[in-house]
Amino acid sequence: MTEIDNSGVDQPKGISRRTVTKAMAWSVPAVAVAASVPAYAASPGIITLDGRACKLPGRSNDTYKGYAFGIIVTNPYNVPITVTITNIELGGSTLAPFTIVNLDGCTLVGTSGVVPAMTTLDNLVVLTSDAADSANDILSANYTITGGPGGSEEISAAVPVTPPVNGASCDDFTTAEKDCLETFVVPAT
Incomplete structure (x- = not known):
């Protein structure tokens, strides 16, 4: 006897694919797992390091024993958010004090800013200022987000070779950008 489906086409004898599929669905237990995951967890992060880095060594300028690390801040949400960097470490040593500078216009942002x-x-x-030493290591930063989904995130990346910002050895920043960076004294915490 031949099994016929609704389309009127003859099916081969034996177990149908539909029967096998039904059996498989019942043989695997259904487990539902719910986890509280912030909406931005799947994104690469609000702040990312862009790979630019230079040292501000010794007493060569007003910012003593500091670093300049290029960052990108992205707000993927339909509302403004406030991003506040709460901590920066290089190789486990805190880099403080620190501030953010917007090189477009050479303006001081501070440790917190609104991103449209x-x-x-x-x-x-x-x-940054007052680093314990000028070694290249793993840079990590913690920051909070207010508005949008809220919450906090952490970034971590290996710091590239960081030549002194003075002179031609640091080519990650233009001459005008280096001049801008050298005008700021990082506010004490």
Whole structure:
């Protein structure tokens, strides 16, 4: 006897694919797992390091024993968000004090700033002072987000070779950008 489906086409004898599929669905237990995950967890992060880095060594300028790290801040949400950097460490040593400088216009932002909805700020620099040493290591930063989904995130990346910002050895920043960075004294915490 031949099994016929609704289309009127003859099916081969034996077990149908539909029967096998039904059996498989019942043989695997259904487990529902719910986890509280912030909406931005799947994104690469609000703040990313862009790979630019230079040292501010010794007493060569007003910012003593510091670093300049290029960052990109992205707000993928339809509402403004406030991003506050709460901590920066290099190789486990805290880099404080620190501030953010917007190289577009050479303006001091501070440790917190509002990012308009659906905006990327791609010419920012975290400027630090009073580093324990000038070694290249793993840089990590913690920051909070107010508005949008809220919450906090952490970034971590290996710091590239960081030549002194003075002179020609640091070519990650233009001459005008280096001149801008050298005008700021990182406020004490």
